[in-house]
Amino acid sequence: MRRLECDDDARQALLALQAGVVDALLAPPGRPPSQWAPEGLKALPGIRGALPQALGTYRGHARALSQRALRSIYPRLRERMEAGAPGSFAAIAWSCWRHHAPVQGDLGDWGQALIGQLAEAQADGLPPAWTALARLEWALHRVERIADPVQDLGSLALLGRLPAAAVRLVLADHVDLHRGDDAAMRELLDLPPECFGTGPREAVIVWRDGWRGQWAALDASVLGWCEALREGADLERALQDAGPAFDFSAWLPAAVARGWLARVETL
């Protein structure tokens, strides 16, 4: 077999040409993408509209892909946006693609940049709750793609053997807490159908339940408890932080069944 090598000069030249093609596909609206195309690129000769039509076809595909990718990640956000202004979700998806193009071959990794884009657009009057909702939906999406979590249920035996100050409960990595500190987030606290704790809703917990991302609201005591665990507090300290309203005997079986608890550790 004859070995082929691409020297640095050739690679650099191709690098510029290839970047030029993608620049043309991501060109700002209102200007024909062919204006951005690198020299040496041509349409196949039977395409009636020549290079503008050829590049426009790729661009149309990318536009459709941007919507498809984000629609599956942000279904609730899309519903809200489309209810107010049909076509607005598609427009922001395409804008997100153009300004924050994917960098990886796995399109499931792309789309988080929409959150920042929504936040920036708040200055133009976009509701802050949309940004908060996008943050929650991204968390739900992310958690469904992580490596399948493993619980060490055998370690629960430590709870009966050691004093509370000598052990700590470790929350699973996939558990994500979203505090309802601002008005935007507070608007969303009623969305999850379920709430843990009997007090007013103060936060949303996102986690992986089986294959699905799930969310639930938390009251202040459960939130305090979860945050204490997240900070690595021992059991005694975490119970103090949670306060008297926290019901450990109700939380523990739920945390085991739902996969919130990764393991119990000795200190």
Add this chain to the structure above:
Amino acid sequence: MRAGATLWPVAVGVGWRQPHYREVMATGAPGIDFLEVHTENFLAPGGATRQLLRDAALKFPLSLHGVGMSLGSAAGVDLGHLKRVRALVDEVRPGLVSEHAGFSRVQRAAGMAHAHELLPVPFSERGLALLATQVDTAQQALGRQILIENLSAYVAWEEDTIREPEFFNRLAAATGCGLLLDLNNLHVNALNRGLDDDAAVRDCAAWLDDIDAGAVGQYHLAGHAQVEGMVLDHHGGRVAEATWSIYRHALGRIGARPTLIEWDAEPPQLATLGEEAARARREQGAFERELIAPPPARPAPRSPSRRRQTQEAGHAAP
């Protein structure tokens, strides 16, 4: 256990897409010999889709068809992506692993970008050298041979100086990769070069006549659509009659190879895909057995020391 199963040359499979996930797992895929999936749809390290593919690998022979490796990218191959593909390959042990002869990942002034398009590399000496270097990198990272698919493309390069079949023959000879011949892509390109249907079929037949039969490892068949001023490779309909005639030519000239029916846009009922698969089988059945025999033996792969040299010469990006 079907994982790792070798595909017979006369195997006919379908592209397994989301609308058919549940049906195929529940009732099987009668008349379909293997399932091909887009690798990138299953790269997430965990979750339901990954588990689905693990389960499917226990029941069906699989083929992994990548669309995101960007082997023709001058910005280099994403080694992180390769690592994830390797993990998936090790897990589901597909009969075939394939990718495209194109680029998608580029280094722009604003940073790295992956266009998620299959864009053509120039059919030139430097285009061939770039692609060959990175096909080598990919095969070493995956620890196996991959098949490289010819693209349908709406654009081309002024510097295209090597005829496409020669380009692929030389790529296969230089790297030991196999070739995945997408006959619909050939057909679409011929039509978009302005040929009428008859001339396009003749052009594709001549293309196939020039290809090294020993390097060919798979065929793809799909539908296309005539739209205003061009032909779209939309994978959204039945295989065109003219594409079937190109398939017949391939069977007669090259022989039978695992054949895939692709239908990505608005996939129909599974039974319709089964009808297309049955048609491919009928086309194979019209040939004498010796004409559709397994491919001829190929030269032995390159020695490990030489492979290492090639890897060192590569410019794979992190």
